[in-house]
Amino acid sequence: MRSARLSCDGRSLPLQVLVCEGVLERARGLLGRSPLGAHGVLWIAPCCAIHTFGLRQPIDVVFCDRTGRVLTPAATIARRRFAWTWRARIALESQAGTLVRLGLAPGQALHVR
Secondary structure (H helix, E strand, O other), X not given: XXXXXXXXXXXXXXXXXXXXXXXXXXXXXXXOOOOOOOOEEEEEOOOOEEEOOOOOOOEEEEEEOOOOEEOOOOEEEOOOOEEEOOOOOEEEEEEOOHHHHHOOOOOOEEEEO
């Protein structure tokens, strides 16, 4: 995994992003990891669906298309649930409240650097 910075519509966001770089990292997601903290986000691509089975707490999720355009507003997903968006190619996962507080809305463009 590599660290990156996240920007939204050209504006830098105060988050530390971990970019999943392989099939195993994408499949594992947040399972078995120490909490990301209030400013941590996991960038998973390609990905159109996530689950929260095995997690101890709810998480925030945002789905984006292949260009990083937000498809779904940030939502908190409870434990033992599935979430998906068929057109999505990127999923962002974070501690509950982190992405929701940013107010990400459909149509905004996210990029990692």
